[in-house]
Amino acid sequence: MASETPGAGIGSDDPDTEQGPLGRWVDSAIKNPDRVYRAMFYVAMLFFLVTTLFPFYWLLVLALTPNNLIANMGLVPKGFNPEVFIAMFERVPFHLYMFNSFVLGITTTVLVLLIASLAGYVFGRLRFPGKGVLMLGILAISYFPPAAFLIPLFELFTGNTAISIGMVTISTPDLFNTPAPMVFPFSALFLPLSIFILTTFYGQIPDGLEDAARVEGTTRLGALFRVIVPLSAPGVATAGVLTFISVYNEFFFSFLMNNGEADSWAPIVAGILKYQGQFDTPYNLMAAASIVGVLPVAILVIIAQERIVSGLTAGALKE
Amino acid sequence: MATEQQSGETFSDTQRSGPYASAVNWMESLSETQFAYLLLTPALVLLGVIAVYPLVSTFSMSLFADRLTGTARLGEFVGLQNYVDLFTGARNYALPSQFLPTFTSEFPFVTNIYSSALAVTLIFTVFSVLFETLIGFGQALILDQDFRGRRWVRVAIIIPWAVPIVIQGMIWYLMFQPNIGFLVGTSENPALLNQLGLIGTTPLRNTADALFLIIVADVWKTSAFMALLILAGMQSIDRSLYDVAKVAGASRWQQFKLITFPLILPTVLVAMLFRTIDAMRVYGIIQTMAGCQTVPSLSCLVVTTFNTPLYGTSATVAFVTAGIIAVVVSVYIVNFASEGI
Numbered sequence A: 001m002a003s004e005t006p007g008a009g010i011g012s013d014d015p016d017t018e019q020g021p022l023g024r025w026v027d028s029a030i031k032n033p034d035r036v037y038r039a040m041f042y043v044a045m046l047f048f049l050v051t052t053l054f055p056f057y058w059l060l061v062l063a064l065t066p067n068n069l070i071a072n073m074g075l076v077p078k079g080f081n082p083e084v085f086i087a088m089f090e091r092v093p094f095h096l097y098m099f100n101s102f103v104l105g106i107t108t109t110v111l112v113l114l115i116a117s118l119a120g121y122v123f124g125r126l127r128f129p130g131k132g133v134l135m136l137g138i139l140a141i142s143y144f145p146p147a148a149f150l151i152p153l154f155e156l157f158t159g160n161t162a163i164s165i166g167m168v169t170i171s172t173p174d175l176f177n178t179p180a181p182m183v184f185p186f187s188a189l190f191l192p193l194s195i196f197i198l199t200t201f202y203g204q205i206p207d208g209l210e211d212a213a214r215v216e217g218t219t220r221l222g223a224l225f226r227v228i229v230p231l232s233a234p235g236v237a238t239a240g241v242l243t244f245i246s247v248y249n250e251f252f253f254s255f256l257m258n259n260g261e262a263d264s265w266a267p268i269v270a271g272i273l274k275y276q277g278q279f280d281t282p283y284n285l286m287a288a289a290s291i292v293g294v295l296p297v298a299i300l301v302i303i304a305q306e307r308i309v310s311g312l313t314a315g316a317l318k319e
Numbered sequence B: 001m002a003t004e005q006q007s008g009e010t011f012s013d014t015q016r017s018g019p020y021a022s023a024v025n026w027m028e029s030l031s032e033t034q035f036a037y038l039l040l041t042p043a044l045v046l047l048g049v050i051a052v053y054p055l056v057s058t059f060s061m062s063l064f065a066d067r068l069t070g071t072a073r074l075g076e077f078v079g080l081q082n083y084v085d086l087f088t089g090a091r092n093y094a095l096p097s098q099f100l101p102t103f104t105s106e107f108p109f110v111t112n113i114y115s116s117a118l119a120v121t122l123i124f125t126v127f128s129v130l131f132e133t134l135i136g137f138g139q140a141l142i143l144d145q146d147f148r149g150r151r152w153v154r155v156a157i158i159i160p161w162a163v164p165i166v167i168q169g170m171i172w173y174l175m176f177q178p179n180i181g182f183l184v185g186t187s188e189n190p191a192l193l194n195q196l197g198l199i200g201t202t203p204l205r206n207t208a209d210a211l212f213l214i215i216v217a218d219v220w221k222t223s224a225f226m227a228l229l230i231l232a233g234m235q236s237i238d239r240s241l242y243d244v245a246k247v248a249g250a251s252r253w254q255q256f257k258l259i260t261f262p263l264i265l266p267t268v269l270v271a272m273l274f275r276t277i278d279a280m281r282v283y284g285i286i287q288t289m290a291g292c293q294t295v296p297s298l299s300c301l302v303v304t305t306f307n308t309p310l311y312g313t314s315a316t317v318a319f320v321t322a323g324i325i326a327v328v329v330s331v332y333i334v335n336f337a338s339e340g341i
Helices: A004-011 A021-031 A033-064 A084-091 A094-125 A131-143 A146-157 A180-203 A207-215 A220-231 A233-249 A252-256 A268-273 A283-316 B002-012 B018-028 B032-061 B081-088 B117-143 B150-162 B165-176 B207-235 B240-247 B252-280 B284-289 B298-307 B311-339
Strands: A162-165 A168-171 B064-066 B074-077
Touching: A021 A033, A033 A084, A033 A283, A033 B117, A033 B150, A033 B165, A033 B207, A084 A094, A084 A283, A094 A131, A094 A180, A094 A220, A094 A233, A094 A268, A094 A283, A094 B032, A131 A180, A131 B032, A131 B311, A146 A180, A146 A252, A146 B032, A146 B298, A146 B311, A180 A233, A180 A252, A180 A283, A180 B032, A207 A220, A220 A233, A220 B018, A233 A283, A252 A268, A252 B284, A268 A283, A268 B165, A268 B284, A283 B150, A283 B165, A283 B207, B032 B311, B064 B311, B074 B311, B081 B311, B117 B150, B117 B207, B117 B252, B117 B298, B150 B207, B165 B207, B165 B284, B207 B252, B207 B284, B240 B252, B252 B311, B298 B311
Parallel strands: none
Antiparallel strands: A162 A168, B064 B074
């Protein structure tokens, strides 16, 4: 890319010399620098497309090659073995892990949307003392690393935390290997982003609409759920999509808050890691499972890219 | 939790009788402040139980010794001894990887950088955030143009951001596992990257090589996030500024230097702050690509000591990690405040 500009200097030194096609191109490039920018633009775009998409192509190459042929692979599959997409489910019940991931993702999303709707309404539309401090506090909590929450949450959800109320001491129930030890940490982790997105959207609804509903006799919460939430549907969708993707992608609690078995609600994190066998390493199955695992979020990105883009930027640039 | 139940009732029921009516009437009679705090209750309870309580509890655990025998979670109260031991290196015997690097009197004054959790985390953070910013900037410049198929290019650039961490780790593990691809070979049969001298033939077992590859993997996944934030900043710039600049004869480079760059700098700094906080927590990609023994990050250290189980030590490292992140955040915020952004 950079060589075009110095090259241009040499080519234009002596206009009388016989010019090849390159020389002519260089000449016109100097007269019209926009073409150079255009060319640089396409080169850069191609570079970014190749670097972001090549890893997915590599998965496909490995998945389609029978495992015993995987060595010194080039850029094309050695063989064509689509049965791998059946074999991967036979070795590990990956569909169950994906089902668990969906359940965890949807439960968390519903919980987060409910709680964040109430909080977003408060922050976006009401005036009360302590508002700034509370918003800052919620923001600050989202900065802390999950590692700082790990031990107490693990103790809490495995039933090892005792709560004393007066004379009575009760142990927390053992919820390990249920969805709870994942759903609640996920919700707390991703709640702040949704609160900030919904605060922005709810705050933009004109007061007149809410007042009109109130005059009609709607309750305060009725006005929120019948007027403000429906009018902010894009914002709610944005927060929902981002929460679901975040839960589907989460690693820390997904990995540590279950025993890794499909019937203990372990999500795809455990499913993918289970392919690593004790006696063999089925690279083709690993690649196939990775492709299948990526599909749901890839489809979501294609369908909802506008929402994702606006949500990430609104949530992050809020302050 | 009670709030949600009431909200469900008012939502579905318009006739008002019995407990519904009294609940509704009670809620209507609240002042704005009372109503605000009532609606915030679920959020505050959730964050209180899942975030504030664990944070306080982690700090109080960090004041106790590790359990030596028996079934108790923790040993005796030792005050700040865990922190002292951690920073002086007296605790290193119990840790899978030391916390600080070893300091020496000769240049470059530190050794064992790659076995220090703090140094590894900082190296990862600085380089990944730096390259993500640069590449994200490039991607944002591309996406800022109008061209056919822009929507699809944007999808292609965003997709890595949406890839689950465990699959991201698997992808890069499969790419750099020796001898299966064209990138990494064996010592008898070196492949592309070995011949270039970039990495050895077992890169995922060598800390320096693995750290480099983990940074590459992270840049691949999260540059898109930077790109989207920077793009949002670029698109909020008033386009007429560029028209004025063109009339005044500014070149493209001058337009970039004098208009684009200063106007998006605040956005870039906010985006870098978010990425820095995130990068300091790195765990999943390490666990799936190379393992915590090879690349010890701070979160790795917390988890391994938690599993051992050395709860006192683990809580101390966890709280120090949170503290370091808090320092980074406040440095950024002080800078913002002083620049008046």
